[in-house]
Amino acid sequence: MNARLVQVVLLILVSAVTAQAAVVKAWIVLAEGDALGGSTVSTLNSPFTDGVGRVGFVGSLADNQRFIWWDNGPVFFSGSIPGLTGGEGTMGVSDAGGFIYSPNVDGNDAVVTHGGVLLKKGDPVPPLPGLYSSFNSRPTMLPNGAAFWVGGTATSPTGSTSNRHLFKAADPTDPQSITRVLGGGDVIEGKTIKTSASNFDYWISDNGEHHIQVLDMDVPLNEHVYVDGAFVAQEGSPTGQGDNWSTFDIVSINNAGKYIFTGDTDGPANTDEFITYNGVIAVREGDTLDGVTLASGYTLRAASINNLNQVAHIWGSSTTEHLFFGDGADLLASVHLLGTGDGLDVDGDGQADYTVTDFAAASSVGPGLSLAENGYIYVEVEVTPVAGGTEFEAIIGISLLSSGACCFHDGHCEQLSQDDCTAAGGAVWRPDVACEPNPCFQRADLNCDGAVNVFDIDPFVLALTSGPGFEAYFAEFQGCDPLLADVNCDGAVNVFDIDPFVLLLTSR
Template sequence: MACSLVCTVARCSPALRLAARGLALASLWALGPGAAQAAVIPGEVVVQAGDVPLGAALPVASTRSPFALLDGSVAFVGLLDDGDAYVFIDDQVVWLGSSEMMSLLTDTETTMGAAVGGAFVYCPLVDGGEAVWTHNGLLALEGQPAPAYPMGVVSTFHSRPSMAGNGAVYWVAGLNTTGGTTTEQRVLYRSPTALPADIVPVLATGDMVGGLLVDAPTGIDFAYDVSSDDAHRIHVLLMDTGSTVDDGHIMVDGALLHQENTLNGTGDSWDNFDLVTINAQGLYVMSGDTNGSTLTDEFIAVDGAIAVREGDVIGGVALTSTAVVRLVSVDDAGHIAHAWSYASNTVETVFYACDPTDLAGSSRPVLTTGVDELDLNGDGLGDALVTDLQANNTSTTEALTNDGVLYLDVAIDDGTGPREAIVRVPVSCCGNGLLGPGEACDDGNLTNGDG
């Protein structure tokens, strides 16, 4: 049975929901960049503050960054009204911190990871210590012997968990070589089965990369990403160059490709690196700053080439200073979602681009905070104003699916006051003349089988 425009999370798959809304999106694309920033945007609420989702007995108080899965569903963490941390996958809460009876689990980091079939990883506090917790239980704990290291080396923190499509877990940990609490080194860990027995260091302080040593103590940056097929990895690193002027690097698949204070091909040099993401084809996207004018220094680069800068006009939107990249995400077909705050951080716009070789030219606004409303029931009318985008430039967000869905952590207001929510927004390249993944049209003209 065809999915109607009033689908709920439980009733229709993301792909069917996208097909049902393809006509509206095709119309937006055909009208061009100015019209694409529409006042009313089709979308759905996955979970919002005040909801009591399946698997929970109390209302949701907060939501954190979404993590898109290979089947088009979404996972994220957050807190309930009583402070209990939850893990949400697809359409329900699959884990509560209070479910653990042997230890006290509280709070949660913003980032998490999950895979189709119910696997997940997140970072709660376990008996007060920073930990990595998965569907299998405790994986690693602050203050305990560091996995895969000699006796006497202990973990000082655990942070930034993620998961590849095959269920492999990644995270960053701190180390102290003498059993103390100060972080002397960092390590990126991997566990293929989310079990303590197979935890291995992927990259650590003191490792040699491209003829340089990973610097201590913070050379392993928190900004990294692993492709959905677990075949590619991108990481921001600090290398021991002998100077803080040029120690920042971007490493892709084991090679140092970009270095702070070196020319970037646009007349200035790389200054720092912020967000990174990579897909199953090895295509990578990164954000950061150059050492140029502060009016134009913020950038997004695709495969190392700067594609959009602060001050540019993208899809009819002027990224006026101060402009900051808030989100970058790339699907396995190369479609890119990116979000900026601009005009001294007073406005935020989310963009979607169909051509990674022309990010600036193919980007279209999806929604703008404080301006656009979400149509949540398919009647074409605005039901809730999007008041804020919760994404920031310090944590990776896997926002895009491979079948044309964009998940966002936002604040919405239906007249009763702003509240946090994870929303599902369909995105499409309908109208660009190509039949892409998840699309039901090729050019938006409603002929030759389109729609």
């Protein structure tokens, strides 16, 4: 068990004695009924993350618009492009706030990005001369903005789908950047991909170097798991645990090429559901995780592996669901983070404000989870207020951190406990905050607004003149660091910092 998992175990033990009826600290990103864009939120979809863990998702409003949420707010409303309606739940966001999702454009199935309509039904497909788009689905986006999706082609603008492909747009604002990754008719290990197959379940690593996909091949035992040019599992072949692979569902892969996939075997019905790590079954129906037995009928609702080889996975039955988190190499040691019936403490008082009644993760349109490395997990849930009220849908965040962001005077950040931060000479400690992206302020940013500009002049003067304890500065700028005024880095705030401050200010 690695250090992060030890932190998670401690966090959960503090939250509750057992996994059942726990009170879990969380926050609501957005909820059904919230005011947004002059309307109110009516539905939400599974959350995804960019490369540094900022959350993105598609939602709909009471006025029938769709919106794209990224990080702290909406970045797109469908009303900004005439003819846009509907939209799949699958989407993707980049580190720069770019996005891709799949609505209809004038009734034609499409993929739309921050640059506008990328491809829609009836359009010529740039890498396939003479063929036309017949559908577009399951879009995703890498941190660098490259976009992927599954699309169909037809021999005429209004024709039926005759083949399916995985497409990539290196520049999601330019249809001419679209290329074909693979699709029906391609031959892998002597087997041909069916042109009539869906092949919707895929994932591309953040760095774009690794690719996993469930492929339907033109052979009797047709389902295969494909990884980076080769097959790692085939329907009907042995699992190594006394049964055979039967079906494959969710797939995910990271920058190192470590991967997971889920599905069923042909073994007994009470133990056939599984999740693998690098092709080996790691957990299956019937196992017990952190005191929770995955009883007969439990299935994988969502799963994702990040670049630290950590895996988030949701298991559930018709009556109960549970979110787990573990090291991919030791998934049986996964810890329980949240389950139906658990309480959510969203105001930090240690008491439940809401009760979780359902997880809304939908693996039918993607992995249902997108786990990054910043110490947070985002999930879509249904909750009911403890004080009474109507059940509603929400995107929530859960911290995996038992530490915080320790900000040093030079602006760098280390993940430390409060005591360790003080002992190390840290200036500001921010609980339950990750160091990626860096939440610390740079030198000369004396008003702590994230920028160095003329608005820092008055607080710089205040830090310079308020005495050795900086009382006057702290009274005005609580939570900021007056030693950010030590612009010449000599360990003191004094008149010798004036010229470097002016130079820094005027050089921007």
